[in-house]
Structure formats: C-alpha cells, structure tokens
Amino acid sequence: MGQQEISLTSPSKSFRLRSPSLNSLRLRRIFDMFDKNGDSMITVEEINQALNLLGLEAEFKDIESLIKSYIKPGNEGLAYEDFVALHESLGDAYFGVAEDVDEDTQNDDLWEAFKVFDEDGDGYISAKELQVVLGKLGLVEGNVLDNVERMIVSVDTNNDGLVDFNEFKEMMRNTIAPS
Structure with missing residues (x-):
C-alpha cells in the first residue's frame, strides 16, 4: 500500500469522518491507542506516529498547530477531555455535520x-x-x-x-x- 499524504488545512474526500460521532467507549479506546507510553496524555509526537503507522503522512507542524490550542497550559499533550473536545470540534467544523450526509x-x-x-x-x-x-x-x-x-x-x-x-x-x- 503506497504512502498517502493528508492535508490538515482542507478536508480530504477519502479521510472525512461523516458518520455520527463515536460513542465514548470507542473514543476512549482510540485515545488509549494513541497514548503509547500510558501517561494519560497524547502528545503531538504520538498522534504523528499513529498517522504514520497508518500510512497517512502529515506535516508535524500542521498537526501541532491543529492540536496546540486544545492542550491545557502546563500539560505536555492532550488529556482525555481535551481529546474529546478536539474530536467534537473536528466533527463539527472540519468534517461536517453527520445529518447532512x-x-x-x-x-x-x-x-x-x-x-x-x-x-x-x-x-x-x-x-x-x-x-x-x-x-x-x-x-x-x-x-x-x-x-x-x-x-x-x-x-x-x-x-x-x-x-x-x-x-x-x-x-x-x-x-x-x-x-
């Protein structure tokens, strides 16, 4: 399977999540999967690594700029609540409203x-x-x-x-x- 580059500035037709939001259990599983070191924080590096493992390359600075505003001051990365807020924001603002699909x-x-x-x-x-x-x-x-x-x-x-x-x-x- 070839490498595919994703852009975080505009939606990609092949990578939009237009289905209804994942339930909290599944969202927690995704969070835990990204949290490789088990510190209950997802760093930009961990998200970047997960995307690369999936063959979805993105510029580190693009990922960082997208996620940075969701990281609370003093934290190294996203806590679970921050991850949920990011997910909801992306669902609403970036990927569109599921009911219109x-x-x-x-x-x-x-x-x-x-x-x-x-x-x-x-x-x-x-x-x-x-x-x-x-x-x-x-x-x-x-x-x-x-x-x-x-x-x-x-x-x-x-x-x-x-x-x-x-x-x-x-x-x-x-x-x-x-x-």
Missing part, C-alpha cells in the same frame, strides 16, 4: 475505510490482513491469529471466513453510535 456518501467513506484493511485489494478482509492492520496500530488484539479469527467470525454472516464490504458496513453501523 446521504447514503452514497456514507458508502464512499466506508469503502475508503474498508480498503485500509483489504490490503491485497481482493474485496475481502482476511484474518491475516486484519492482523497486519492491528499490528500497525500497535494493538495487542492482533498478536494472536486465533483472536483475530474470532473477530472475523463475529461479523462474518455468510461463514466464509472473510469479511466482505457488506459485512464490514453492517459492523460499522452497529459499532458507531449516534451522538
């Missing part, structure tokens, strides 16, 4: 997300592909193939051992809660 646009966004996992481009997410992405993100869930296979089985409605786009879309609809 038509189904075709949502499908386009989900297809872009699906392609991140479908590394070989065959239209299916295998356990091995999911394991690779989880590994890139540094998630321990991806360390054991059996765990990853169980994740696949939990959304594999046709029992073929793979996740196709429709199964992925249904999984996303069930895990993203309205704000």
Whole structure:
C-alpha cells in the first residue's frame, strides 16, 4: 500500500469522518491507542506516529498547530477531555455535520475505510490482513491469529471466513453510535 499524504488545512474526500460521532467507549479506546507510553496524555509526537503507522503522512507542524490550542497550559499533550473536545470540534467544523450526509456518501467513506484493511485489494478482509492492520496500530488484539479469527467470525454472516464490504458496513453501523 503506497504512502498517502493528508492535508490538515482542507478536508480530504477519502479521510472525512461523516458518520455520527463515536460513542465514548470507542473514543476512549482510540485515545488509549494513541497514548503509547500510558501517561494519560497524547502528545503531538504520538498522534504523528499513529498517522504514520497508518500510512497517512502529515506535516508535524500542521498537526501541532491543529492540536496546540486544545492542550491545557502546563500539560505536555492532550488529556482525555481535551481529546474529546478536539474530536467534537473536528466533527463539527472540519468534517461536517453527520445529518447532512446521504447514503452514497456514507458508502464512499466506508469503502475508503474498508480498503485500509483489504490490503491485497481482493474485496475481502482476511484474518491475516486484519492482523497486519492491528499490528500497525500497535494493538495487542492482533498478536494472536486465533483472536483475530474470532473477530472475523463475529461479523462474518455468510461463514466464509472473510469479511466482505457488506459485512464490514453492517459492523460499522452497529459499532458507531449516534451522538
């Protein structure tokens, strides 16, 4: 998969989050994933590293200027509450309001997300592909193939051992809660 550069000055059609806000549990998981050293703060460096691991390169100074105003004085990075405020701000100001999104646009966004996992481009997410992405993100869930296979089985409605786009879309609809 080639490197893709993202711009933080204008929305990218392939990286907009137009679905309803993530529920607080999922947002907390994202925060914890970015907080590599476990100090309950996300630094600009940690966010930059996570974006790079996902193959989404951004200029450090752009990330820093975006995040800086959300870091409270005296803190090294974003506390969880600051991260939530940043998420809400980006959702409202940068990515647009979810209620204005038509189904075709949502499908386009989900297809872009699906392609991140479908590394070989065959239209299916295998356990091995999911394991690779989880590994890139540094998630321990991806360390054991059996765990990853169980994740696949939990959304594999046709029992073929793979996740196709429709199964992925249904999984996303069930895990993203309205704000």
